Amino acid sequence: MTESTHNTPFTRPVWSDKELLECVSVYPEGPNTCSFTFRATSGALFDFDPGQFLTLEIPTGSGTVHRTYTISSSPSRPRTITITAKAQNDSIGTRWMLDNLKNGMRLKAIGPSGSFSNTRSKSKKFLFISAGSGITPMMSMTTCLWDEGQALDIVFISCARVPSELLFRQSLEYMANRTTGLNLRFVVEKAELYQPWTGYQGRLDQEMLRQMTPDYLDREVYCCGPEQFMQSVSKALSDTAYDMDRYHQESFGAAAPPSKQQAKLADKSLTCDGCAEVHFEKSDVLHKCAESDTILTAAKLAGVSIPAGCTFGLCGTCKIKKVSGEVHMAHSGGISEPDIQAGYILACCSTPIGKVSVEI
Missing domain, CATH: 3.40.50.80 (Nucleotide-binding domain of ferredoxin-NADP reductase (FNR) module)
Incomplete structure (x- = not known):
């Protein structure tokens, strides 16, 4: 008997968001609603907690947008991953997906992320x-x-x-x-x-x-x-x-309660117009702004591109490395404590306190 060379779930790598997703199925679930199933082109498996979400980078006609979708498939079926999206009247990204996304097309995704899951619950009911x-x-x-x-x-x-x-x-x-x-x-x-x-x-x-x-x-x-x-x-x-x-x-709208560290920083003035300064190191751009402006807003005004999805600290798309200075960050769970300790911030919900330097 010859040994099979087919990959097994025990030898396959786990997908990371450095690899594009390939659409393999578009299934209508209801009015203006479809399930989109993706696979990793490398054959990698998907590992996530049920209830987590992905942020997709969507190439719409008006430019690239980032949209966050909860994963509707189960990690117990790891060969593919599925998101289910409903287009509202004002939808841009989801509308593009419903009208244009077909089998074989590839998208960039960020994640999986999020803590809304029963994985660690001790309840049986x-x-x-x-x-x-x-x-x-x-x-x-x-x-x-x-x-x-x-x-x-x-x-x-x-x-x-x-x-x-x-x-x-x-x-x-x-x-x-x-x-x-x-x-x-x-x-x-x-x-x-x-x-x-x-x-x-x-x-x-x-x-x-x-x-x-x-x-x-x-x-x-x-x-x-x-x-x-x-x-x-x-x-x-x-x-x-x-x-x-x-x-x-x-919740894709409510902010998380501030941590003790955030509460201390919140006591400092965040309203002094023109008294903050953000240095975007790799772009070699220095931008003066108000301490009430977010790093993301400052980047847009300075012509520096930072990918962003939810814009209120949940999806984690805009995570960047802070090199120096202090920020006030009021996130909604889109960044982990180890990342914060390592110096990362979410640009969409971080406001500069004086002079701040970021890696991008």
Whole structure:
């Protein structure tokens, strides 16, 4: 018998964002929504926590933009990685992807990043609550638990405007039909014409939550969706006896509470017009600015290019090395403590304090 030369999962390298992703599938999930599946051209495997996200560099007609998308696939299926994106009326990057991204095309990606995951949770009972495309991290977590053959105890609440916008409904029902412990609850604001709806209808509130999950006090809660939706869920839980230390939400808009170091720096003046100075070393550019300007803003005004995605300290796309000086950085989890200790900052949410020098 000759030995096979085919790579096995045990010998393949792990993908890093230095390698481009190649699109291998574009699958429509709903109105203005598609799942895009990628592979590593080298055959490398993907290693990430369920619930993490990627930032894609998208070559739109008006220039390159960076957009952050939660990974909807599971790390238990490491040969490919999938993001699911919905285009809004004002979408640029996602609209370009829906209209132009095809099999064989390659994109640069940054990540995976993010700490919104149940990987390190000690709980065995979960309550996943999502609205719209906020379902993607819940889909990744659920699929991972299902693939690993764990005894599931999940109440999965998915909310949408109308039934046709309930993402992954068939995939979830497929899993629920083949195991116990995955309890699906679909909620829509209104039914569609000539399509009777027998599930929950209206906006998710405290009473509906009690009906769907009588034992919600015993469950670890993960919530993702539009900011207003997450605020209403958080309030519904906090108004009860629920332990909010067990509540987690993925937010692409709210800043994280400042660290002790950030709080000390925040006491310093950040409003002195023209009294800050940023030196972009590799570009050999010196730019004077206000201490209220971010490093990213200063770079744009100085004609220095720094890739950026979310612009509020979550995706980590704009991470650069600080050579000298002090900054005030109010990030939302897009940079790790070891990176901060090593001198890295996020340009989008760091403001200079006096003279600052950065590597770019």
